[in-house]
Amino acid sequence: MVTPAPQPVSLFSTIAVKKALAEGLCDAFTQTTGIAVEAVYEPTNALLDRIAAGARPDVVIGVTHQLPALGQAGIVDLSTCTPVARVRVGIATAGDVDVDITTVESLITTLTAARSVAYSRAGASGLYFAGLLERLGIAGQVNARATVIDTGFTAAAVIDGRADIAVQLMSEHRCVAGAKIIGPLPDEVQQITEFSAVLGEAAAARREPQAFIEFLTSKQAREAYNLTGMEAADTTPTYHHDRESKVHSK
Structure with a gap:
């Protein structure tokens, strides 16, 4: 048979x-x-x-x-x-750009000093990050110059120069060639x-x-x-x- x-x-x-x-x-x-x-x-x-x-x-x-x-x-x-x-939410940059996100305070400084922060309002991590910005009291400042991605990987926006910092799940940053993964958000403001x-x-x-x-x-x-x-x-x-x-x- x-x-x-x-x-x-x-x-x-x-x-x-x-x-x-x-x-x-x-x-x-x-x-x-x-x-x-x-x-x-x-x-x-x-x-x-x-x-x-x-x-x-x-x-x-x-x-x-x-x-x-x-x-x-x-x-x-x-x-x-x-x-x-x-998987955790993390930060990625490009090239020689280096930032400090080791504490909540340094994360706030990094986000508010960035020329633009890329995140996805439609994605899971982006929805969480939008709420986190509100809780940290910096939503207006960051969103005034944010690069909001409809679909795809936010780290693409740091590779092509639209943003300095990308926020997304750590595994999604790994999908973008050339992205420099800084690390996960501090535990106090992390979502797994x-x-x-x-x-x-x-x-x-x-x-x-x-x-x-x-x-x-x-x-x-x-x-x-x-x-x-x-x-x-x-x-x-x-x-x-x-x-x-x-x-x-x-």
Whole structure:
């Protein structure tokens, strides 16, 4: 009896995990298993819009806190929801530009002294940063000359000279060639976002998507996350109703 060829896995993934997946993990999975991965990389909110319009990927990787609604709608199987990585908000510059963000006070000085700060109002980190500016009392001063990015990577704005400083998730800064990553925001004003992978309801019984979810928690995958600006997460497959204490959603 001829064994049927493996079916490809359709993947919707947040861009925060793109570097680890697109520059190694997906190819490694295919080489090991013979299963192709057909990936779409966009911010979680954009992926949710695609799903709302009818798309049904086999696997979704998104902000953990935003996945339960898909389960409640019968689109994904929440029992398979598996944390894969966590990432912090950070600062990037370009060239020889160097700044101090070691304390909240030095962060405020850096942000208010910059010619322009780039961030994304539509992105998860940008929404958090906009609120942080308000809490720090410098929103008016920074926003008066901010470079607001609609989509994509904010560090591109420091590479082409539109801004001096870029704010985004640390893993997203890693996707921009030439960006100089200064580091994460100080712990006192930091937000950590957790990303999880979950199987689509229709794909939950198929071996290929199941194998891919398992691979995303492998030693090789954890090493890739750590090398691309993220932290490997607790990989216990579980659905948490409340992640509001230390880990926040974006």
